[in-house]
Amino acid sequence: MSNTEKFLEVNRNQDSVPNTKITKQHNFRARGFAVIYRSMFIVSLLSGIVIWAALSVLLPKDVASPVSVSQALGTLMTNGTLPIDIAYSVVRVAVGFTVGLVLAIPVAFALNAVRGLRNLLDPWIQFFRVIPPIALIPLVIVFFGIGETAKVSVIFFAVFLTVLITTYQGIRMIDATLIRAARVLGTSGWRLFAKVIVPAAVPSIFTGARLGIASGWTTLVAAELIAASHGLGFMITQASQYFDLPAIYLGIITIGVIGFIFDRLLLRVERRMISWADVG
Amino acid sequence: MGSVDRQLLEPTKIEISDLVVKYETPGNGDTQAALSKTTLNVRDGEFVAIVGPSGCGKTTLLNCVAGLVRASSGFVRVDGKIVGGPGRDRGVVFQQYALFPWLSVIENVIFSLEMRGVPRTERANEARRYLDLVGLSGVEDVMPKALSGGMKQRVAIARAYAAEPSVLLMDEPFGALDVQAKERLQVALLRALQLNPRTVLFVTHDVEEAIFLSDRVVIMGANPGRIVSETPVELQKDRVVEDKLSEEFIALKSQISQELRVIETGKYESEAVRKNNVISQVKKMELN
Numbered sequence: 001m002s003n004t005e006k007f008l009e010v011n012r013n014q015d016s017v018p019n020t021k022i023t024k025q026h027n028f029r030a031r032g033f034a035v036i037y038r039s040m041f042i043v044s045l046l047s048g049i050v051i052w053a054a055l056s057v058l059l060p061k062d063v064a065s066p067v068s069v070s071q072a073l074g075t076l077m078t079n080g081t082l083p084i085d086i087a088y089s090v091v092r093v094a095v096g097f098t099v100g101l102v103l104a105i106p107v108a109f110a111l112n113a114v115r116g117l118r119n120l121l122d123p124w125i126q127f128f129r130v131i132p133p134i135a136l137i138p139l140v141i142v143f144f145g146i147g148e149t150a151k152v153s154v155i156f157f158a159v160f161l162t163v164l165i166t167t168y169q170g171i172r173m174i175d176a177t178l179i180r181a182a183r184v185l186g187t188s189g190w191r192l193f194a195k196v197i198v199p200a201a202v203p204s205i206f207t208g209a210r211l212g213i214a215s216g217w218t219t220l221v222a223a224e225l226i227a228a229s230h231g232l233g234f235m236i237t238q239a240s241q242y243f244d245l246p247a248i249y250l251g252i253i254t255i256g257v258i259g260f261i262f263d264r265l266l267l268r269v270e271r272r273m274i275s276w277a278d279v280g
Numbered sequence: 281m282g283s284v285d286r287q288l289l290e291p292t293k294i295e296i297s298d299l300v301v302k303y304e305t306p307g308n309g310d311t312q313a314a315l316s317k318t319t320l321n322v323r324d325g326e327f328v329a330i331v332g333p334s335g336c337g338k339t340t341l342l343n344c345v346a347g348l349v350r351a352s353s354g355f356v357r358v359d360g361k362i363v364g365g366p367g368r369d370r371g372v373v374f375q376q377y378a379l380f381p382w383l384s385v386i387e388n389v390i391f392s393l394e395m396r397g398v399p400r401t402e403r404a405n406e407a408r409r410y411l412d413l414v415g416l417s418g419v420e421d422v423m424p425k426a427l428s429g430g431m432k433q434r435v436a437i438a439r440a441y442a443a444e445p446s447v448l449l450m451d452e453p454f455g456a457l458d459v460q461a462k463e464r465l466q467v468a469l470l471r472a473l474q475l476n477p478r479t480v481l482f483v484t485h486d487v488e489e490a491i492f493l494s495d496r497v498v499i500m501g502a503n504p505g506r507i508v509s510e511t512p513v514e515l516q517k518d519r520v521v522e523d524k525l526s527e528e529f530i531a532l533k534s535q536i537s538q539e540l541r542v543i544e545t546g547k548y549e550s551e552a553v554r555k556n557n558v559i560s561q562v563k564k565m566e567l568n
């Protein structure tokens with residue numbers, strides 16, 4: 001903040017741009033909007049619950065009511081199954097996501113650096129990205145059996161492809177003028193890579209990571225179709241066999257909420273790490 | 281006149297000789313000449329401004345000197361050495377500023393010092409010196425996105441200076457600025473050059489800017505890209521903004537603008553030229 005103020009002070013004396021009056025007004029207005037935006041979140045949450053409640057009254061056979069889902073939540077929390085299911089799923093997604101992310105990033109850089117590699121791998125990337133992870137399950141079982149490796153590998157597969165494609169595109173779009181500017185200052189080779197290309201790629205790595213974690217959660221239910229005995233996906237599958245509607249809704253909502261929390265955490269890290277970019 | 285004679289004795293700094301640049305048209309394998317047989321010599325310490333219609337190859341010419349674009353034939357020599365790629369002896373200032381957005385103002389300048397091998401402990405002080413040179417202080421820790429265009433370009437000039445190049449290549453550096461900021465930057469650049477003289481090749485669309493800053497205005501034409509003519513600017517060395525209103529300045533401006541108009545329309549409209557000459561004569565008399 002003090003930097004910004006200092007900047008405004010200097011700016012008044014130097015190059016014309018923002019008239020401080022306008023800037024202050026703008027800040028004031030921006031703060032007003034921030035309050036509105038924050039209350040929008042609560043409004044949106046409440047209206048979601050209201051619509052849900054209304055639907056559950058209108059379609060009692062298809063929609064579990066908020067009350068029954070809360071009751072299921074209470075039961076499954078007290079008997080301890082929900083926390084265990086959550087823990088299993090979070091660990092699976094976290095492991096699949098981490099491995100996927102860590103492997104996808106260097107591949108994305110390599111694809112950009114080596115044109116031959118790009119031509120070599122591009123058809124396969126396009127090939128695999130259209131295959132829904134659920135269709136791979138029989139193959140995964142053949143290769144990895146029915147243990148944790150199998151479940152995590154399905155999630156890994158989804159995350160890896162998502163991060164790879166997003167990050168690769170992002171790196172490709174790095175402003176060429178920045179690279180030129182570095183080159184005319186005498187930067188080349190590894191220094192150019194480490195000091196310019198990597199930092200310039202960080203925003204797209206974050207975009208890739210956020211999309212990647214979303215596809216990790218999306219794939220969870222499919223992954224837990226593989227002989228699971230715990231996890232949120234397993235919980236939903238099992239509940240559907242007994243047609244336990246409140247438990248199905250609870251599982252879905254829990255996945256959504258945890259996914260949302262993961263995304264917000266990543267967004268927070270992103271905002272802190274790359275405050276220089278305009279993070280949405 | 282005396283100053284011109286003295287300048288002629290200065291050694292050649294940049295030698296552009298029969299330079300041809302062809303770009304490949306994407307899709308088919310055709311090539312298209314962006315620059316045809318261009319020859320231009322720039323003396324040590326000289327400020328040469330290049331003006332010309334859009335697409336006539338100004339950026340191409342500059343990038344060739346910078347070593348960012350390869351010559352198809354002919355060559356560029358700087359200090360007698362053939363240009364084969366980018367180098368620290370030639371600093372570039374881009375129209376789009378090209379500051380590293382993840383680095384603060386001072387870190388951008390330090391980047392340049394680091395590449396030059398300035399010891400770590402000296403970098404911060406050195407960087408402040410270069411920021412002072414372009415009239416920036418108190419914004420060291422601000423991130424580029426918070427700066428006005430004029431300030432961004434000041435930082436970019438400081439960063440280019442910090443590499444201690446002997447040649448500065450500037451491609452429409454003030455093209456995106458509003459009139460007031462532009463004028464302030466022009467003055468700031470002249471001041472920096474007075475304190476730290478450099479050989480400058482400066483591309484602009486603004487004839488007034490070209491005259492105000494330079495020792496010589498080179499006019500380029502398109503299809504194919506080439507140098508059409510050049511005009512020495514024989515104004516005093518220590519220029520102030522008020523000089524833009526002087527009789528000489530206005531005459532020179534109308535002459536070059538007219539040449540450009542002719543190039544752009546492609547036809548020599550002698551009638552219009554004559555009329556314009558009459559107008560500038562009248563203006564001269566009015567000023568007197």
Ligand SMILES: Nc1ncnc2c1ncn2[C@@H]1O[C@H](COP(=O)(O)OP(=O)(O)OP(=O)(O)O)[C@@H](O)[C@H]1O
Nearest residue numbers: 303304305314333334335336337338339340341505
């Ligand atoms: N990388 C490129 N590939 C193919 N053609 C190019 C490339 N860069 C420039 N050209 C073409 O070469 C010609 C000269 O371009 P250049 O950018 O040098 O012109 P300019 O005088 O700088 O124009 P402007 O005033 O608009 O900046 C133009 O016809 C342009 O379309």
Ligand SMILES: [Mg+2]
Nearest residue numbers: 338339340451
């Ligand atoms: Mg150009």
